[in-house]
Amino acid sequence: MATYKASRILREGFTAITLSVMISTFAGTLLNVRLESLITVPVILILIPPFNDMAGDFGCIIGARLATALHLGIIKPRIEKNTYLFRNIIAIIFIAIISSIYLSILVYAIGGIMGLNIVSPISILILILISSILLALIIIAVGVIVAFISYIYHWDPDNTTIPILTAIGDFTGILTLIYVASLIHII
């Protein structure tokens, strides 16, 4: 019995993947604009893949939890004072802070081994900390909007939030990283 058909895998995968690939290519153009600074300060290059992973993880955590909470009726799809949502936001910000400290130490150590450190450890920590908190806040805000709109229109938020948030995460991850790096004069 053949349940899977290559043509169907191709057809269904194509639309979703093409969309996310297009958003990510726009993220790439942001990198291209600052290519010269990225080559002189390669620590930022090292940060790009882990930062995109982080953004994707934030998206998955907030997306999946919001979807479950909406299905269970713990939260209503409107903006109001809400303890459940507030707790989740606090938790994600804590995750961002702890992971940032870990990532800073890791990147600084590896930069040292590779002989790439021309940025002080404090600058790296400030860069990662500010941009990851900023990133977390943006992902939360977009996640809440996408989940609420999906729920109101009777789409399952479990299917919509994660693909949208991981693609937007790539773009905003790179945007916040480059913006904060130029703000504190690393690049």
Add this chain to the structure above:
Amino acid sequence: MSSVLRIVFEGVIAQVVSVTIGVLAGIGLAYMRGALEELPGMIILVPAFLEMRGNISGTFASRLGTALHVGIVKPYVDFKNQNLKANILGTFTLGIIESIFIAFFTYVLCLAFSFKSMGLFNLVLLMIIAGLLSNIVMIFLTLYSTMYIYRVGLDPDTFMGPYITSVGDVVSIICLFIASYIVIIVGV
């Protein structure tokens, strides 16, 4: 407050694992500086290529997990199995088509924003080589590790997603690295 602590604890563990593997991909990217300068426009397609690999391998692993649970695929690699063949063929073709699409879209964006680019031929060549190499490595890696995880009694649906997308980042960067040198040598 205890619920907050649990989310933080579980979230930090997941983050530490994916960020650590992500840094490995980042080191590869930092070593690619020469190629990034030599092949203008290449940096534009890096996030898209990683995103594509993560999506294609993630969905491949997820379908394999379902097929194993349902029982239409046995937990050993048998290329005569029609369901397995369809999955491999679909995944492979999707990888090549999306790679070529990334090359074209990157070229269009370079024109639109008047960025310097390595030219359409080199972009397509780069993406076909990187897509082909990463397809071969990732399809075999996903196939054998999903079967292995299932055989030892773990649920591939839980383990494969995060594992294969992080490992996929490292494999993709290495494949891009190799492809970029081939393009530098044989490209126009």
